[in-house]
Amino acid sequence: MYTLGEFIIKKNRYCFSSSTETLLRLFSSIKLAAKAIHKEVNKAGLTEKMGDSGITNIQGENQKKLDEFAHKAFIKAFKNRNVVCGIASEERKNFIIIKEKKENILKNQYIVLIDPLDGSSNIDVNISIGTIFSVYMRKSSIKMNLTIEDFLQKGNQQVLAGYIMYGSSTILVYSSGNGVHGFTLDPSFGTFYLSHSNIIFPKMGKIYSINEGNSEKFPNGIRKYIKFCKEKKENRPYTARYIGSLVGDFHRNLIQGGIYIYPKTDSSPKGKLRLLYECNPMAFLSEQAGGKASDGKQRILDIEPTKLHQRTPFVCGPIGMVSKLEEFMYCEY
Numbered sequence: 001m002y003t004l005g006e007f008i009i010k011k012n013r014y015c016f017s018s019s020t021e022t023l024l025r026l027f028s029s030i031k032l033a034a035k036a037i038h039k040e041v042n043k044a045g046l047t048e049k050m051g052d053s054g055i056t057n058i059q060g061e062n063q064k065k066l067d068e069f070a071h072k073a074f075i076k077a078f079k080n081r082n083v084v085c086g087i088a089s090e091e092r093k094n095f096i097i098i099k100e101k102k103e104n105i106l107k108n109q110y111i112v113l114i115d116p117l118d119g120s121s122n123i124d125v126n127i128s129i130g131t132i133f134s135v136y137m138r139k140s141s142i143k144m145n146l147t148i149e150d151f152l153q154k155g156n157q158q159v160l161a162g163y164i165m166y167g168s169s170t171i172l173v174y175s176s177g178n179g180v181h182g183f184t185l186d187p188s189f190g191t192f193y194l195s196h197s198n199i200i201f202p203k204m205g206k207i208y209s210i211n212e213g214n215s216e217k218f219p220n221g222i223r224k225y226i227k228f229c230k231e232k233k234e235n236r237p238y239t240a241r242y243i244g245s246l247v248g249d250f251h252r253n254l255i256q257g258g259i260y261i262y263p264k265t266d267s268s269p270k271g272k273l274r275l276l277y278e279c280n281p282m283a284f285l286s287e288q289a290g291g292k293a294s295d296g297k298q299r300i301l302d303i304e305p306t307k308l309h310q311r312t313p314f315v316c317g318p319i320g321m322v323s324k325l326e327e328f329m330y331c332e333y
């Protein structure tokens with residue numbers, strides 16, 4: 001069984017999408033924070049880690065204690081490694097600059113965007129939650145200060161993206177532009193072992209995932225697509241599955257075959273999910289797994305971001321399913 005580190009070394013011998021050393025250094029921080037969160041999530045009911053932190057975050061949400069714990073775990077883990085120069089998080093208004101350590105001979109050149117705890121509404125009820133991460137190369141010169149443009153890069157510029165799902169087991173799934181691979185944590189060793197190599201979306205799935213409670217507020221094209229999912233024709237009706245944790249819903253659909261939809265609604269005309277912390281990394285993984293991700297009309301990875309906490313409608317899954325939904329969206333006009 002390969003550990004994550006062994007796998008990266010072996011894989012990059014043949015295909016360098018970013019250097020082996022950089023990936024190893026990035027993952028040394030990501031694994032450390034993931035293990036700290038795994039541990040905390042697993043004993044949340046015993047350690048007063050459930051419930052609200054008492055803060056309303058920049059998203060206008062009641063921040064949970066574990067949202068804050070996870071945010072701090074990642075910041076700390078990245079601060080202690082010489083690889084990342086800036087982090088933007090769902091839980092903070094502004095990006096955070098990581099100062100270079102004096103002894104550092106390699107320059108910190110990477111930008112990280114994170115959703116430290118995804119699905120926080122599920123924390124208190126013991127349902128799977130996750131972390132989503134996205135990594136870019138900085139655009140500005142290393143001699144200059146970081147600027148907002150370093151963070152507002154199109155998703156197609158990502159060098160690494162992935163998620164950790166704290167589920168019945170803890171699994172880390174990533175892509176550095178060379179397929180999608182999953183590693184399950186063996187908690188007794190504290191080591192991530194390769195459990196899912198080269199994950200590919202099943203060609204045509206049978207699952208649709210959407211918060212249907214909002215359907216009265218959906219665009220017509222989405223309502224018609226949901227009707228289509230329920231028709232008794234060909235391989236339909238599809239099965240409805242929705243956890244309310246993007247990481248969990250995405251992971252199930254990736255393995256079993258399904259479409260995930262979070263459309264715009266009358267009350268959220270830009271959608272709910274965040275382009276930089278949620279949609280871009282999931283879109284990158286979708287494409288790397290042979291699938292597709294769009295806002296219903298255009299490719300997510302081609303959207304030019306204008307704001308750190310920008311939201312977008314989001315659809316991802318097997319190409320056939322996403323393209324079918326897009327047909328319904330185009331028919332609206």
Ligand code: AHG
Pocket residue numbers: 061090115117118119120121211244245246247272
């Ligand atoms: P977060 O917990 O990071 O704020 O993300 C919540 C997101 C996402 O995880 C999930 O798919 C979606 O919100 C659920 O929204 P609804 O409750 O509106 O369905």
Ligand code: MN
Pocket residue numbers: 059061090120
């Ligand atoms: Mn949130």
Ligand code: MN
Pocket residue numbers: 115117118119246278
């Ligand atoms: Mn989220």
Ligand code: MN
Pocket residue numbers: 067090115116117118119120
């Ligand atoms: Mn979150």
